[in-house]
Amino acid sequence: MSLARFAAPARSDVVALRVRRAGPLALLQDAGRFGVRRLGVTQGGPADLHAWAWANRLAGNGWGTAALEVTLGGLELEVARDLQLAVCGADLGASLDGQALPLWQRVALREGQRLAFATPRAGLRAYLAVAGGFVAEPVLGSCACVVREGLGGHDGHGRSLAEGDVLRVAVRTPSGPAPTVPDDERPDYRAECRLALLPGAQIADFAGASLYAAFNARWRVDDRADRMGVRLTGPALRCRIETLVSEGLGLGAVQVPPDGQPIALLNDRQTIGGYPRLGALTPLSASRLAQCLPGQAVRLVALSPERALADYRRFRRGFG
């Protein structure tokens, strides 16, 4: 459990992008902040691990390299030097000098060009990875940006990108051609999705009718949704346990407070909590949920740990 695991590369970095217009939320994210949760410090990292990983892979970067998570759009960047990048995840109407920017592939950009994100067309969060990787001073071993805690990000203080900010990159030209992203790795974020859930220890404490409802109802993604968690609305679930003594919460944990409406916990969740849980979404399902817009329908599907592990292994293969 070493804090040095995700240390930044040596400082031979240069200014690569300048923020001309700030959108609502644009955060630098490496894989996350690990080894300090016992201090109450949250995990952070990309809400959609899948799209973040693909953006880095297309850019020729190793696992854990910092990429930019752009939520909802609105961000406009000026390219400060020639570079290559890839944008994966949500279609936020990205354009390069007014021309549509192709997603899920590596693109070469020239100094002086303008890269702009508009508004969501499909999905919520886009990931921008630059070949070589963004460089920022790690805080508590990571540059994952957590606004609530004031930790990480491009300036180390957990801030979203603001007009006038600059992003530094350890520019490197990737060797060899970029891989092609298979069609089935490019989700249609507008489609109703099935979220895989690994049942947890309190599952038997939910009333039978509630268990049936949990796995058969169509859940709506509520507008109370952020990087801490996503509330789902639907039938009220009843659990024999109202609260527990607070205990550690993993990524994707689906807790059910007394109002019966589940909350799936994402990267910036509090480290401990005391509501009973149905279980935990798999990392890939947590990623998928992070792309859902308020009002979208989702279903919960129970999955075996063996299947979940096989899916995760398949996803990680080839990501270094």
Added chain:
Amino acid sequence: MSGQGCALPRLEAAGLDGWLVRLFDAIDEANLAWLMALSRRCEAAFGDALVDLVPSYTTLLVVFDPLRLEPAAARERLLALLATLEPDAELGEAAPVRELPVWYDPSVGPDLSRVAERAAVSIDEAIAGHSARTYRVFALGFAPGFAFMGSVDASLATPRLATPRQRVPRGSVALAGRQTAAYPVVTPGGWNLLGRTSAVLFDREREGFSLLQVGDRVRFVPVDRETFVAEGGDPTPMEEEAP
């Protein structure tokens, strides 16, 4: 000790990359020595496959990298550790005692008089009651460096506010039920505020980052306004929020 039976300790599935070790079913200071011992042994036994450890009052969440260590193998490893687990002897009275200077005053502790009223004591007696005990850090959570400490004298126990405040100032010393804590950063919060400490509770430049660690013993030491300010405390009074 296997499966989902009633016996403790018990391993509970916590997603693809975690096991929650449930050691106890109720909050007790004696739990800590076991939880700390298990934490240290996990660090040694899991090595690079260990991603994080989250100790709390009765449990330890062990997060591992499932690509380096299969969940079933992680479970076996934990069962082996539990079979020979001994509590941390050094945790008892040898644990460090941290002293937090506190300016107890209604201007920075707007719930002080209500806590005293509930206990049918004077404000001075409530302050004496809160600062008389040596508390133990049971868990860190809620925010970086936020230490849940216990246990406050039962006569002072006060439930959380019905409506949390939007903004609790940094350093606020607070009470909820029989737990007490100090807020490391400005956050919303529903605990009863008694005063403010000048101690810096979380510092990214400090070794270990958090002033308080699980297992530490803590004493709140009453100081006057002058001392509080001289030690760097911010005496800005609380602004009462509209209900």
